Amino acid sequence: MAESPTVQLSDRFGATQRRDFWWLQPLAVAIGLGLFAIYATLRAFQGHFYEWGPYLSPFYSPLIDPEHHWWPLSPAVLVLGGPLGFRTTCYYYRKAYYRAFFLDPAACAVGEARHNYGGETKFPLILQNVHRYFFYLSFVFLISLWYDAVRGFIWSGHFGAGVGSFILLINVALLTTYTLSCHSCRHMVGGNVDCYSCAKFGGARLSLWRRVTSLNEHHMLIAWTSLFFVAFTDLYVMLTAMGTIRDLRLF
């Protein structure tokens, strides 16, 4: 309360009686997200080494105007917004960066640096409410990535596989799981129903909702795994394209 005397704790940043390493988690998240952001930015703007054999880096999918007929910059820049917007407005990542970068709060029961807080009630953060539109858009990317993954098994018109083919496949499987475990997805498939036994297709919606819920419970884990793997997939394609490593042909 406004007049509440907080006798035992000051309001300055970091004020807490916690004894554990509360700063460890936000620090780890800041490092993890920071490294990914730097790597992804460098790679997206590089515009080279994104293809090798039947493999295409996920950062460049769908591949638009690679010959630079009308787009002068790296083709990745054209498609970056979709996945970036989806992850930035994701309920999990919001938690992660509000804590790690905005320090709002850095950890629970730890004093904050900022004192003019508006949460997600004002511009620009009120725009987080568009998350479901990025969810819809993510299917365009998934279709493109599935196409690339299948193409990764086709070598000059013949079925075959290298290590990279499986990396592309695992990558798109993880990204699909990430998308399906989304909170907006959970809401749409059945979370918005109050009475499953009275609604149209109620039974089907309940079972879908339960399935999405069981994925959604692991949304954080899936978010990190898929983030790490998408960078790894890109790195693999880059290193093969540069000739630094050789893709092992399995069959």
Added chain:
Amino acid sequence: MAEAVLAVFRGTREGGTPVDYRVPIAPGMVVLDALHYIQGHLAPDLAVRWNCKAGRCGSCSAEVNGRPRLTCKTRLDSLPTDKTITVAPMKTFPLIKDLVTDVSWNYQVNKKIPAFSPRPGTDWKMSQADVDRAQEFRKCIECFLCQDVCHVLRDHQKQEHYAGPRFFVRVAGLEMHPLDNLSRIKSIKDQMGIGFCNITKCCTEVCPESIHITDNAIIPLKERVVDQFYDPLVWIARKFRRSGGT
């Protein structure tokens, strides 16, 4: 006998300070037992609120080593007893004395939530699958630890504009109830101020009933608010349906 040192906050609104007490450790002892020992042997005027000592009544909330906890569910052997254990009152609520705070603001907020409102002539049969979600929310014991830890109340003092996690739990139980006939979505956005929640999940971390406050109550309510206020497609669909129906 092994001893623990507890630094218990002693004071009133005017001010106060932690005071150290030495307590002999008994097997299975919880922090509330230690506070009772202090009351019984060392400081009979120590103010502590409690009722059940079984994690059911939600009265004994405090901050143990800086973490909002039920003192009756925090075992001493789960804490490092080689160091002083701090016990402080909940920071978010006005202090009355020692570990007792005035949580009455919560009851004022609660009163503003429109109660369960069934349709006229409701058939009172419900299927279990329909009430599963709401049942999780009924586990709440009103300990207000989530309210205490929520930074919107704790650090930003938005009590005037924000109802806090405990009441999103309650209102989610009403909104998702199969027999309830009222929509509270507008007031969830405007009066209860759900937009202030930035889903950082501290409430979920401290809930002694392990209610998934953020994932199962707040985020689903945020999505319902989006349906009604921020989604142009849903908005257009609703307009069409309405003009088609009239």
